[in-house]
Amino acid sequence: MITMSSLTKSRAHVRVLEEVSLVGAEGTVTALVGPSGSGKSTLLRCLNGLETFDAGSITVAGHRLEPGPHSPGLLERLRRDVGMVFQQFNLFAHLSAVDNVALAPRVVLGMSVDESRVRGLDLLDRVGLRSFANARPATLSGGQQQRVAIARALAMRPRVMLFDEPTSALDPAMTAEVMDVIVELAQAGQTMVVVTHDHGFARRAATRVVELEAGRIARQGAAADVL
């Protein structure tokens, strides 16, 4: 499902990623761990083309990314299959929870308003927030916002889900509620890559743990072996 070979990226003459190769099979959960600035978020963002790279290649959900700028058409096709959840949630501030979830199916997949709302409500139900369907993001707690953001990414039925430190902005109680949702997804067989500082989560849900250090893979293997 995910193959990354010899990925190399520099930013202002500094190597951010160097010769990173990894494989994520279908239905597996890959946890990216490592100290701040080790390049794990950059690696994740390369996977859906939010960042470009200088050498190597990526194949994700059947889409192949080459070094240098990507064509908008390729990126749009790839991103339909690769969902992403951000550290800061990035919910659309002007839309209600259900409209946040329903927007992409309606705009990108061309669903009718009713159809996309049904999908939105189903997904909110799945993350336990159906009763907040009409709430504005600003009125929700951080944990609730992140669960809506997960539902929003799931609305495109992505083959791969990327999580960029999904609980770093949350307090412990909210972290637990978001982690439960992610673990549930993992158990349901969703292929995902999770950038995290939370070793507990990695032990609980990761098929494989990859530890980055200064842009290189320091160790990788089963959670019990690496951590």
Add this chain to the structure above:
Amino acid sequence: MKCLLAAVLLTAALTSATVAADLDKVVSRGELVWAADQEGGGPHVFPDPADPRQLTGFEVDLAALVAEELGVKARFQQGQWDRLPLLLGGTADCVINGIELTPDRQRDYHCSRPYFAYSLQLLARRDGPIDTLTKLASPGPGGRWRVGVLTGSAADSVMRSRTDLEIDVIGYDGTIDSLEQVSTGVLDAAVMDDCIFTFYADRFRRLRTVERPFEGGFYTILTARDTPQLSAAIDAAIGRLIADGRLKALYDRWDLAGRQQMLLLRDAAEIPVARRKSLGELCRDTLPLLLKAAGMTILLSCLAFPLAVGIGLAVAVGRMHGPAWLRPLLTGYVEVLRGTPLMLQLYAIFFLLPKIGLALPALVAAIVGLALNYSAYESEIYRAGLKAVPPGQFEASLALGLSKWQALRHVLVPQAVRIVMPPVTSDFIALFKDTSVCSAITIVELTKRYSVLALSTGRIVELAIVTALLYLCMSWPLALLSRWFERRLERPASGSIAEG
């Protein structure tokens, strides 16, 4: 609202307190300040072609002679022609500028004995269909004939009173604007004092005089009613200039048929004084006109502003997300429109475009001009609004598979619109008031209508209060409407899904 009323009344009080300088003050000052409009002012008052810093014209010579009779020097004061009388009582001692002697003016000012006889001349294109005045009595191929006049002039009131003619009378602020518009085909004909066309005839070779001049009257020197000694001194001075032949010599020098002028002045008939209207009559006669003009103000704002917002938004998006070659062009668009006056832009659209074959009706030109001018400001507001949307919103949209344009349309622009609502609202009210500039291109909106009515009725203060109230009655609901709109946008876009 009370504050505004008080301000208007205070201004009125101050104006009447500044008593116009009577004769003794003029003499002690050593200067007679006379007001006129040099714009398109030949042969009366115009910049000397040989030295544009100097003014020349037969009224410049006349002012010098009158001042000399008073034992003082003449000093020129520039003003907008139809508002020259407002300069009396403070800024100027008298107005000498082809002011026609009418019953209304007799009522509101002191009018001197006539110093010049004019006639009205109909003008049309040589290759056009109008060859007699009676042609105007039946509609032309394009419906009613469009006839241009100088706002507030005798031609204006005479043509408007001719209900026997199938004409729309369009008022211009400059004397020769209407000649330009007849040349370019925007107007079918123009009517003005014969001496003006005679003076400019060489510049408008495509135009011809239609028949002989058809109605006439006299020019008078206006002074304020509360300077009787000055008025009497000016009357006496004109009498001496006529008696000793200096006025005839002056007109001969300007090729204005001195002997004929003297005969016409000798036989000048007394002009009756108009009756001052009661407040009831004033309201009955002016309110419908003011309301109609207010309608024009609303029409202009409500059509121009949505256009300005649409263009402004497109320009802002183009500058931030458009192709590289487009961005400097759009930046240039904004800088040119922001850096030049609205008045000049309206002039260019209305008077210059017809020269390259694109004649827009005044209403269209006004809406386009306002929309373009305001689009530059709106685009800057929207650019700021788009920048204020957190970058994570754009990334989140892209990560969901939206294209750049879909992200703009569904995520960035809707949020920017909410952010910029307050400045956009205040711009709407600004545009609403700026519609008054459109009077420069013949649009009669509320301010213009007020100015015309105030001068023709002499009820400057009463009508100012009514007009200010009308503006407030319009802008207050506008403010409420946009506040309501702002609140509506604050709510989530969907509200139809049941909770739980």
